[in-house]
Amino acid sequence: MRRTRAVAVVGVGLAVLLATGVYIGVLGAPSFTAVENRFTGVSEETTTIGTELVIENPNPIGVRLGGASVDYSVRMNGVPIAAGGREGLQLGTGRSTLAFTTEMDNGQVPAWWYTHVENGERTQVEIDGEVRSSTLGRSLSVTQGDSIETDIIGQFNSTETRPVDANVPLVSDPVLYINETRGTWDRPNLTRQQSPMDLAFTVHNPKSLPYTVSRIGYTVSMNDVEVGSGETTANYVIRPGETETIDARAAIENENLDEWWVTHLQRNQQTQLRIDFSLVLEARGTQIRIPLDPVDYEKSIETDIFGNKAEYPTGGGSSQGDIGDQEPRTATPTGTPDDGVLDTETVTSTDSGSGLLGGNETVTPIPGDSTTDDGILAI
Structure with a gap:
């Protein structure tokens, strides 16, 4: 019993001694x-x-x-x-x-x-x-x-001119030229539920008859997970040989991002973001839905x-x-x-993580061709 008490006293004493040593800097x-x-x-x-x-x-x-x-x-x-x-x-x-x-x-x-x-x-x-x-x-x-x-949305900006084909019978392609695309986050309308984007397309009509753009559709996917889709009602008239800027809107539904996050980690923190566009053209009483494949947006994100x-x-x-x-x-x-x-004691370190992969797009402007006049034929 005495030995046990002695050990306990020594242990407590050593702890107190050690604490005192730290306190006085020894x-x-x-x-x-x-x-x-x-x-x-x-x-x-x-x-x-x-x-x-x-x-x-x-x-x-x-x-x-x-x-x-x-x-x-x-x-x-x-x-x-x-x-x-x-x-x-x-x-x-x-x-x-x-x-x-x-x-x-x-x-x-x-x-x-x-x-x-x-x-x-x-x-x-x-x-x-x-x-x-x-x-x-x-x-x-x-x-x-x-x-x-x-820099996800900023890289949507491009001055590369791209022809748009309808790929339907009795229509001579290209039916449009997209001369420029621009995009920004619509931060004033950003909510915890939705991340909206303001998009703009500068469209040239090379035909001899006017077009009306009545609807613009979009689908946003991240690693093949659909995170947003919708359609914008429009009423843009593009006269023959003229160029018009069409405003559109897309949005990511934030509630879908937890599903995307899983794929982002499974792919070693890499994501392929894609926005597919389409528009509805009206001419001579005919409506045609045209996929805007040349301006579909695809970028890599890496963190x-x-x-x-x-x-x-x-x-x-x-x-x-x-x-x-x-x-x-x-x-x-x-x-x-x-x-x-x-x-x-506090140790602070700051490191910079990697951002979006890929630089600016190659810009090769092509003047819109206003000489083609075969137009869209009513079916």
């Missing part, structure tokens, strides 16, 4: 040396994020202090997408790696997308971690930031949210299946296990 305070995150799994509802926090304890001895815990969160433009923590940590002397996972609710993707568009297609990824010791009343924190930038997807790729270029086994490595503390002596 012993060194542990610090974060690395923070690493990666996507380790995805389902229809959730995305798993694996995290490793590396802590360096410069003290030559390890003593179990108890009451140590870690809290962890990830935010994108302030939108919380993942949070977690662990209790009962034990930190040894030297370097210790704390490995754990957090679950992201895919239902947060639409909320994040809204902020991404509202912020000019820019996202700040904020990663906060804090290790606390209730025994010493001290904490160790780390903040890490990465930025994401895309690297944690800045390490080259080292930890996800998926196999397919929209099917899991994103692979990328679980964090098992924690491997060195030296004598203890709960650490924690002091307040």
